[in-house]
Amino acid sequence: MTFERSPRIAVGPAPDERLVRAVTNGGGVPCDLGDAPDALIWTDGPDSFPDSLPLSVRWVQLPAAGVERWLSEGIIRANPQVTWTSAAGAYSAAVAEHALMLLLAGVRSLPAHLAATSWTPEAFYPTLGTLRGSTVGIIGAGGIGRALIPMLAALGAHALAVTRSGRPVPGAVETYPVERIDEIWPLADHFVVAAPSTTETEQLVGAAELAAMKPTAWVINVARGRLVDTDALVDALSQGSIAGAGLDVTDPEPLPDGHPLWSLPNAMITPHDSNPPAVRLPAYVDHVVENVTRFASGLDLVAAIDPSAGY
Amino acid sequence: MTFERSPRIAVGPAPDERLVRAVTNGGGVPCDLGDAPDALIWTDGPDSFPDSLPLSVRWVQLPAAGVERWLSEGIIRANPQVTWTSAAGAYSAAVAEHALMLLLAGVRSLPAHLAATSWTPEAFYPTLGTLRGSTVGIIGAGGIGRALIPMLAALGAHALAVTRSGRPVPGAVETYPVERIDEIWPLADHFVVAAPSTTETEQLVGAAELAAMKPTAWVINVARGRLVDTDALVDALSQGSIAGAGLDVTDPEPLPDGHPLWSLPNAMITPHDSNPPAVRLPAYVDHVVENVTRFASGLDLVAAIDPSAGY
Incomplete structure (x- = not known):
């Protein structure tokens, strides 16, 4: 996929300003989820994910490296028209x-x-x-x-x-x-x-x-x-x-x-804190810049999820 | 100093067989301290060090990286004719x-x-x-x-x-x-x-x-x-x-x-155990091979002690 224009990208549910800036730095235009975005940078777990995505969305970036629940709860399968990427590698x-x-x-x-x-x-x-x-x-x-x-x-x-x-x-x-x-x-x-x-x-x-x-x-x-x-x-x-x-x-x-x-x-x-918030966000920001840049240029995204492999 | 013959080197007070082999591997001939050795590979602290060294001894290798007591107790100063080396670097x-x-x-x-x-x-x-x-x-x-x-x-x-x-x-x-x-x-x-x-x-x-x-x-x-x-x-x-x-x-x-x-x-x-015996001896053996090789060839020894610098 390539764009005649800069892709419109929503950040949510919590639009951290460093992630919004990452969208801009990667060549995207930040917008709201209700404004027919081309992509969604997700900042939370699966529980708060919308029941249905706008049809305009072609890519969703998830903030976790492991995505078992996204797969087992059928969220990824329910949206096969979307390219899903994890944060695998970022952390x-x-x-x-x-x-x-x-x-x-x-x-x-x-x-x-x-x-x-x-x-x-x-x-x-x-x-x-x-x-x-x-x-x-x-x-x-x-x-x-x-x-x-x-x-x-x-x-x-x-x-x-x-x-x-x-x-x-x-x-x-x-x-x-x-x-x-x-x-x-x-x-x-x-x-x-x-x-x-x-x-x-x-x-x-x-x-x-x-x-x-x-x-x-x-x-x-x-x-x-x-x-x-x-x-x-x-x-x-x-x-x-x-x-x-x-x-x-x-x-x-x-x-x-x-x-x-x-x-x-x-x-x-150690209670699953190898990648604590103070360490995690800067790494996620770098990952988002990389993938927005690739999305805007029509390149393959980093850490695309393969539902059949389970990650 | 160079040798017409292989240098005679004593290991003591505890002649660990791996250190004796290190002498051989470095080109030296193992001997006892009473047999007029050219050098002494020491395996202990200063307390058990002989009050006087055979006059034949021109080099003493110490097993510690830090040699404060050897200096402060005057052992090194009492034998100025000898080149003293520590194990600095080995560990x-x-x-x-x-x-x-x-x-x-x-x-x-x-x-x-x-x-x-x-x-x-x-x-x-x-x-x-x-x-x-x-x-x-x-x-x-x-x-x-x-x-x-x-x-x-x-x-x-x-x-x-x-x-x-x-x-x-x-x-x-x-x-x-x-x-x-x-x-x-x-x-x-x-x-x-x-x-x-x-x-x-x-x-x-x-x-x-x-x-x-x-x-x-x-x-x-x-x-x-x-x-x-x-x-x-x-x-x-x-x-x-x-x-x-x-x-x-x-x-x-x-x-x-x-x-x-x-x-x-x-x-x-941690009670000064960063370099415990199981880790220390193999490293000392490598250091002894290196210095015996250099001694036999008349090269500068590694980790020569400078009494004026204090190490």
Whole structure:
């Protein structure tokens, strides 16, 4: 699609001025949703989304990187005439940084250190490690996984990537297709789960996978809680069959008060805040400028949603 | 100095077989200290060092990166005929990784997260930050500081270095000579103290410096405790005039039980274990191979100690 004129683009339901400016900076003309816009930059979740879109709308930009609810609740399917884009990739670096933080804190036993009230270095020596020279299995090398690889490389750690296709991921020492994923569990020193949540990836990390890991392994999940079997993880952490877990996402989520994960000393929980508002908005603004520029020029949009793939 | 024959090198007091192999791999011939060695690879602290060295010894390699006690107790001065080398640089990457871990954990509020037992992301939003786009003041750009800069760069953070000379440090956005250090306190977002401990650097970070920092600043010390005024730091942390501190070294050290730093929620203490034994020995072995190779070839040794500089 190309335009004879600048595309008219609505921002809503909350027209943050930085996003309105992003529309202008990308070559669009801000307008209201009632003014027959060509596109809609959405700023909220699915609950407040309009029941029907103006027929003029040909593109909707969503603010989330994961769009399960938009798919499962049929909103995207109800508007097949529209190109839908997510914010996949926009927050990748922030989430990758969070994953690295959890992984480093685990490998260097920060939770045990923070619980200590006495100077006892020898007590920590048996569990203290380094990322240098280690291999990190990256389950799902989309935006987050790809952003993480150079961060690991700067620390002298090696990435083993697992993707659907197995096509080599830049910077990874080796890339495995998902059919060969079982090879990676005993091989890598640590794991970062960064795959989209689909029916195929549900409980990808279960009891058998945890049992196959090294006892020194840390498992970090920054993707979606359902990719990990929570009960199996609690068992593995309780028994010490792995070293620990760092979870920005859980299943169930929110994690209820009193859940065993809250009290396990080798579980680090961050409540899905790897990409907090102060970090998120500037990244979404950049993403919107990019896609408005492409929309105005008739170019392919970044992070187009493929309903059949589930992301 | 050059050799007609392979140099004879003693390893002691504990002749770890990996270090003995390092001597061989570097082109030396392992021998005992009583057998008139040309050099000594030391494996312990100063307390067990021999009162007098065989006159044949022309080089002593020490296993520590910081050698204050070797200097202050006069051991190095008592043997001026010997070239002394430290392990400065050998452990830089390990300590830099630890500094990055503490900095990331601080910026992303891990201590508060680990104390939580309920899913309350909004409670963390006001303090959650990112290293991306931030500036990190690196006080002392020796081996540790220089190892840290590319790690920060991979996370999109910018290094401001402070060195004695102010000569540009590779990778730093700007390098300040120590005379201009006061410019950096209000300017950088966070600080990593990585300077050697000398009379000039004692209490380099005191009450005035802490007061000049941003209230969101994290201060990480992986060098020596005496570089930071502990009482002033406790005051700043208690009053929240900075965000927090991550300390691998303290003054006094060991930090006594009951010290306020143990209970401040925004202080992270690791008991000088950024470079634990499992990480340290492989790095020392590499360093010994390098210096034995240089010694056998008559080349300048790495990390020669300059008693007048104090490191």
